[in-house]
Amino acid sequence: MKVTIVGAGIAGLATAWALRSRGHQVNVFDQGPIPNPMASSHDEQRYHRFAYGRMSGYSSLALEAGAAWKRVWEALNRDLYIETGVLYLSSKEDEDILRSVDFAEHNGLDTEQIPQQLLKTRYPHFSIAEDARAFLFRQSGILLAERILVSLADWLRESGAVLHPHAKVVSVDHHDGTIETLSGRFQADAIVIAAGPWTPSLVPGSEVLQPARQISLFATGPARLAEAWRRSPALADLTVSGNFYATPPLRGTRIKLVTDLPFYGNCPDDDRHVSKSEIEAVAALAAGSLADFKDYQIVGARSCYYTNTSDRSFFVRRIERSWAVSACSGHGFKFGALAGLAMADAVEGKMNEADTRTKLEARISAPE
Numbered sequence: 001m002k003v004t005i006v007g008a009g010i011a012g013l014a015t016a017w018a019l020r021s022r023g024h025q026v027n028v029f030d031q032g033p034i035p036n037p038m039a040s041s042h043d044e045q046r047y048h049r050f051a052y053g054r055m056s057g058y059s060s061l062a063l064e065a066g067a068a069w070k071r072v073w074e075a076l077n078r079d080l081y082i083e084t085g086v087l088y089l090s091s092k093e094d095e096d097i098l099r100s101v102d103f104a105e106h107n108g109l110d111t112e113q114i115p116q117q118l119l120k121t122r123y124p125h126f127s128i129a130e131d132a133r134a135f136l137f138r139q140s141g142i143l144l145a146e147r148i149l150v151s152l153a154d155w156l157r158e159s160g161a162v163l164h165p166h167a168k169v170v171s172v173d174h175h176d177g178t179i180e181t182l183s184g185r186f187q188a189d190a191i192v193i194a195a196g197p198w199t200p201s202l203v204p205g206s207e208v209l210q211p212a213r214q215i216s217l218f219a220t221g222p223a224r225l226a227e228a229w230r231r232s233p234a235l236a237d238l239t240v241s242g243n244f245y246a247t248p249p250l251r252g253t254r255i256k257l258v259t260d261l262p263f264y265g266n267c268p269d270d271d272r273h274v275s276k277s278e279i280e281a282v283a284a285l286a287a288g289s290l291a292d293f294k295d296y297q298i299v300g301a302r303s304c305y306y307t308n309t310s311d312r313s314f315f316v317r318r319i320e321r322s323w324a325v326s327a328c329s330g331h332g333f334k335f336g337a338l339a340g341l342a343m344a345d346a347v348e349g350k351m352n353e354a355d356t357r358t359k360l361e362a363r364i365s366a367p368e
Contacts, residue, residue: 014340053096
């Protein structure tokens with residue numbers, strides 16, 4: 001088949017990889033460079049975790065995602081995942097953490113509740129409230145996102161796929177499989193639209209995807225804490241308003257600081273400059289979660305736009321020759337390889353729309 005992919009983020013590139021692996025002709029179009037720094041998935045590192053509490057559908061999907069990534073590593077001949085573990089800090093009444101522990105136990109995963117008296121010894125770089133509960137989920141870590149995107153793009157070029165950077169798709173004819181760019185029209189047997197927050201401009205009925213601005217800071221810590229960070233798990237501090245997350249600086253990446261706080265802005269074409277107030281908002285949470293944060297230096301900041309749906313599930317839609325797929329919030333990257341394989345199956349007719357939606361949307365809520 002001849003397949004057009006619109007969007008060169010993780011969903012688009014992983015779909016292109018899956019299809020090209022099966023011998024199909026693949027053309028990938030993106031409005032910017034490939035990879036595109038404005039893409040939702042462009043980042044130094046992203047979490048891979050399965051602790052989702054009530055959102056048990058994501059937990060189950062995360063286990064499947066690990067196997068999908070192994071297929072990518074085999075194709076790329078390099079492993080771009082680091083199993084650091086994730087340390088969760090929660091309040092005593094946090095039911096989500098207990099549900100995640102229960103999920104781990106039922107699926108043979110390794111968790112440890114760490115006594116309060118051991119926390120400062122193990123994690124001198126974290127600032128942990130005396131009433132916080134700490135759970136380490138070992139089969140979790142970080143995906144080296146930017147390197148994955150670059151490696152997939154390189155693999156596609158070498159395997160004979162055609163990549164079209166700086167080729168903005170302005171319209172899609174879902175009936176005859178044609179896209180129109182500023183430089184011409186291209187026809188294919190099938191189209192996969194993985195355009196993230198730009199999807200609503202190309203796919204009728206995708207207005208449920210609401211772009212949301214997110215901010216990440218990058219930092220360097222004091223020399224005395226370098227060894228602690230080198231052997232550190234990723235951190236998910238759920239004891240603060242807005243939650244706070246930090247990932248360790250491994251394989252040349254920087255300490256990454258992020259939060260669930262909502263930032264104003266819903267247009268992905270907006271200025272990507274990170275304002276002083278945005279930096280201060282993330283840094284304020286970091287100061288409550290990292291010990292001696294006054295000794296850290298903020299060395300970078302990045303804004304991106306995720307897509308969100310009201311129920312925080314994947315968006316999957318078929319319109320004649322077209323398929324559209326978009327993840328929800330920042331959860332999408334870890335499911336990128338799995339989404340690519342699922343969309344390849346859909347394009348080949350191995351799964352219908354309902355099956356594909358069931359596969360990727362996940363059953364968010366745990367049964368009562």
